[in-house]
Amino acid sequence: MCYKNLGVWHRYTWSDYFNKVKHFSLGLIKLGLKPGDIVAIIGDNEPEWFWGEFAVQAAGAIPTGIFVDAVPDEVKFVVNHSGARFALANDQEQADKFLEIRDAAPQLKKVIYWDPKGLKNYDDPLLTGFREVVEMGMEFEKEHPGLFEENLGKIKPADTAFIYYTSGTTGTQKAAILTHKALIATASGFVTRYPLDQKSDLISNFPAAWVGDSFFATVPHILSGARLNFPEEPETIASDTREIGPHFAIYGPRQWEGIVSDIQVKMMDAHPFKRLAYKALLPVGYRMAEARLSGVEPSAFWKALGKASDGVMFRPLKDRLGLSRVRWAVTGSSVLALDTFKLIHAIGIELRQNYASTEAGFISSHGQGDIAFESVGRPALNTEVRLTGEGELYVRSDCMFSGYYKDEAKTKESFAPGGWFRTGDAVNINEAGHIVFLDRLKDMGELRSGVKFAPQYIEGRLRFSPYIKDAMVLGDKEKDFAAAIINIDFAMVSKWAQNHHLNFTTYVDLSQRKEIADLVNKDIARVNSFLPEHSRVRKFVILHKEFDPDEAELTRTRKLRRGAMYQRYADLIEAMYAENKEVKVEAPVTYRDGRKGVVTTSIKVRSL
Template identity: 45%
Template structure:
């Protein structure tokens, strides 16, 4: 699908291909959408990478990110990869001790944190991180009186990179050219439910291959909109949002806050949407409440046309083709009922809808399918990327679909363990060869 073999090389390709002509990212801030073209992204990444290099960042070094999703977080990730290093994403709700363990175990030399809350966590454990050189924050609110020498605002750090380029022209492009498919791109940490979290290594080759497998099953095109709100420490965010942007030029959209995701969706109108099962359940509940609280004429419209949608959903699940009469009735039902409902929640442009985590109840699948949203269950873990996926024409509520990608076989052991035989799995556990050998 792509000839470029690493994420930084894809950045260079996209910059040369689209420049200021296409939008790469959009962020909502104080109710206004801020737009970043591929030229903007390229320059932010370039100067951030050069600033890190000027502060001693070498190929193979690590950067930890800490905070809710924002463009700066992904610029830092891509800058680390462009400079020959890797990113590890620390979840924003981690306690200082959890931050310390992941930053220490990953050998992170830099931490890129969102705001005062996250910086305070790092300050508490800074003395326990001998490799840590710099802490860069991108939201300066409340930081005016912080004078620790290792702290820097994001913008000030970019200015360092601009100054460094004056005497090191071409260095960024050289670092990008030297990146290799087998280089570590990310280290993603497991939940640690059976012990200390393990750092799962994914190379550029792994990320691009796994993302390519999903794109082969459900293709996206340049300009399609995605929503970024699940943290990059989760493999699904890396594949469905970050790698999609890099590989085909989709646009990453950042809601104003985690609490406004569903309200911001109407303005984003995403083409691909991944929700945990609880979010689909909440959305279903919100829609039902809206219907119950509506006027009598709207309730009448729902009672008239909802059965048409459910009939079409049932035929789809049974793999039966509806006749002309039902197709005509559904066209009217969609125009009168379903499209306005979808538009209220920003779902009119959704081509691919996914759920992950706990199994979604069949009534939720059926409700959204009646409106034309074909939710598909996926199963994936950091070690294999996306393992299984429902296909559009083959959705069984009680399953998580069929294997994704060539050469992938899955079976259940006698002990109930899921066994995966894949042509390409993860690249190891950081500092834990024994665990890797046991897993593979």
């Protein structure tokens, strides 16, 4: 492992890694950890998070993760639902969350922190330091030599390895149980598609509490011996990635969209010559990407032009993004917008789509020379798929979860006869055997006329706009047309406003300006041009605030919680389908420090 701290890269050998895991595991046992106990972990992606995870597993106990930006109520839910007796926390901020909920979680025996900054003057018997537990384990080993190895020998493939709390797009989080066998099968299938070895560099940038980190970073790192690198802070990921130069990069769709948005922002501010070069050479990149994907040999002229474009523009651009050494780039979690996908290929990065879920594991992926923009690839090795008459995908493999913790009814509901997992996803399988993801089955839109549309597809294409940060597309059987709630990208839109001498005071003020509505209108019209006439977006509003996970509008992995959004903005949605020109909105807001407030404003309803 490599971890950047205070500007310096710290390297940990496999021997360092092993000893930290061993002694922390023994220290936990000394503190009273028993096989089957649950340990909650919260913090940034740093070595201690993973040393703690593996130490807990080595003791026969079960780790569960909490997203680092979870508020105390969310921490309380996970701790009490799981029955966690121990917790591992990053720093003062995270330790304080457990101290705040301690009275509501009496089973919590010990909270162990690994970054002592700010905790020096805390005198609480609930707290202890990571280093102290490791030292405790070293002493305990002298009294019980060979215990760690003995504990490892007792663990079976079918034992629970981790309890993952799902993102909660449909409401309350569900706790998915994954065994060691399921995690290893998923990661093995992944490494088969993306061969890694001890010379490969990976970067840990998915939330450690999310199953995607285990599927596509942590467990592949263990299986292949690839080096796992940790950026210093979330804010330094871009610069730290450039220093690492990973051979493999996996980001969620929102991160890839952020990269594309960042490119567009920088090009707006670039020297006129650079802007001209970018506009002139990008079509060359698209042409070369199309040739690579179709297997067509470009002419000598286009080869020369492509090589010149790469040297002048795309190679320096990839270096700025930290992706100059990337052999494969991957996106997962949800479908990436087609325009973003194409642009990443145009600058010379081989981006592939993965399709996986917490419950079903690794389902499909693009393979070498087998990339189709509209699909999520072919089924993974040893994974069976089938379609129901309603177009729902069923999956069966060794990667699947064992069920939902403390919810037998939901577990039973999730499986069809024969051991098939009901994904709840609407897909097609094309003639080439590729899976084409449409949307969540329950989220597929159908208008009064019977016309069907896929909100996620439209939302993804809208987010390709440099001025649109997020979008939610609306429409059901009681509506005659599709509509959209738009979040502007404040950084981009405010820059555009300054360049066009448009005065404004706040986000709320800027979002309701006619000039900004016209800007967004053009992008919606662009997306509408790709859609059948009867499924096009006819009305939109620009929201006065960004969608926020702290307001239960997004999950912690930044997916829309549609049910909650429909309830929260019921009046706004009703106004969009009436003849109203504007609507007053009062929205409760929870601030970072826990204070609550109300934002009141008038939001204009726009028609295309």
